[in-house]
Amino acid sequence: MELRHFIYFITVAEELHFGRAAARLQMTQPPLSKQIQQFEEEIGVALFKRNKRHVELTTAGELFLPEAREVVAQVNQAVDTAQRAHRGEFGRLVIGFVGSATYDILPQIIREYRRIFPHVSIRLHEFSTPDQVNALIGDRIDVGLLHPPVSSSLIDTIPIKRGFAALSLPKNHPLAKKERIRIEDLKDVPFILVSRDIWPGLYDEFLSLFQQVDFTPKIVQEATEYQMVVGLVSAGIGIGVVPASAEKLFNLEVVYRKIDDYPLKAVLSLAYLKKNTNPALKQFVSLTRRIRIEGS
Numbered sequence: 324m325e326l327r328h329f330i331y332f333i334t335v336a337e338e339l340h341f342g343r344a345a346a347r348l349q350m351t352q353p354p355l356s357k358q359i360q361q362f363e364e365e366i367g368v369a370l371f372k373r374n375k376r377h378v379e380l381t382t383a384g385e386l387f388l389p390e391a392r393e394v395v396a397q398v399n400q401a402v403d404t405a406q407r408a409h410r411g412e413f414g415r416l417v418i419g420f421v422g423s424a425t426y427d428i429l430p431q432i433i434r435e436y437r438r439i440f441p442h443v444s445i446r447l448h449e450f451s452t453p454d455q456v457n458a459l460i461g462d463r464i465d466v467g468l469l470h471p472p473v474s475s476s477l478i479d480t481i482p483i484k485r486g487f488a489a490l491s492l493p494k495n496h497p498l499a500k501k502e503r504i505r506i507e508d509l510k511d512v513p514f515i516l517v518s519r520d521i522w523p524g525l526y527d528e529f530l531s532l533f534q535q536v537d538f539t540p541k542i543v544q545e546a547t548e549y550q551m552v553v554g555l556v557s558a559g560i561g562i563g564v565v566p567a568s569a570e571k572l573f574n575l576e577v578v579y580r581k582i583d584d585y586p587l588k589a590v591l592s593l594a595y596l597k598k599n600t601n602p603a604l605k606q607f608v609s610l611t612r613r614i615r616i617e618g619s
Contacts, residue, residue: 324362326398328361328362329394334347335371335378336391369381409602411440411605412440412443416465418446418447418465419450419458420449420468421455421591423548423568423569426572428468433447439610440606451547452473452521453521455594460477466608468483468592469594471524478596479595479596483614484591484615487587488525488587488588489567490582491564491579492577493556493559496562509540511538512540513542513544513560514540514563515560516545518545518547524590525587525588532582532587549566557574
């Protein structure tokens with residue numbers, strides 16, 4: 324029993340004429356008659372009463388017709404579902420992200436992706452950059468939004484947001500009252516940084532600023548995420564180095580300033596395992612590239 328037999332039967336049942344049914348099916352009448360006869364023999368029931376002038380459904384045929392239509396409809400639905408899943412319109416996508424992405428590009432990407440692909444189930448997990456790399460390699464997440472660089476050759480990365488970092492200071496700190504903060508003003512100032520293991524790019528760039536002066540920065544505390552940095556700054560532990568988007572955090576005790584003539588870059592990248600074949604991932608990467616281009 325094949326799907327084509329159901330289609331042949333439905334067409335003849337609708338036309339009640341083998342010649343017209345054959346024309347609709349783009350075949351000749353004798354093969355169609357033979358296929359219907361074989362179908363009836365296979366299921367053990369006569370579906371049509373027919374003579375040289377007239378064709379009509381038997382009682383069994385009348386009851387079989389809506390069921391046959393349902394079979395064909397279900398098969399078509401299954402094929403459509405498979406094709407849409409192949410195009411990434413159905414499925415599941417697990418996304419890892421660093422905390423800073425929450426106040427940056429992540430909401431825009433998720434909002435647009437859900438609008439275009441409402442039938443893809445999304446799972447979000449906040450991980451540090453090293454944890455995202457491990458989760459990608461271990462197939463626990465499909466894609467990550469993290470801080471470069473990523474050293475693994477198994478992972479592809481795409482820069483999607485090139486922003487800047489800033490100093491976060493307690494609002495009553497003497498430097499907070501200065502119109503311009505120079506690198507020389509930062510001598511003997513206690514600093515709080517996101518650790519190099521978590522954000523190596525920003526950590527190394529910050530240290531490189533001081534190669535031109537005769538002192539090294541005084542790092543008194545390292546944190547696992549920049550929200551922790553802001554919290555320690557508000558507690559008076561020191562001055563933080565955070566992405567400028569941290570200003571979106573509601574904290575009345577902290578202000579943000581740039582170092583004059585020394586912009587610090589804060590890059591956010593999209594990362595995914597090269598061998599991941601999830602169609603939903605392909606659509607997510609494509610959408611993120613488009614948002615990056617439009618927003619650049």
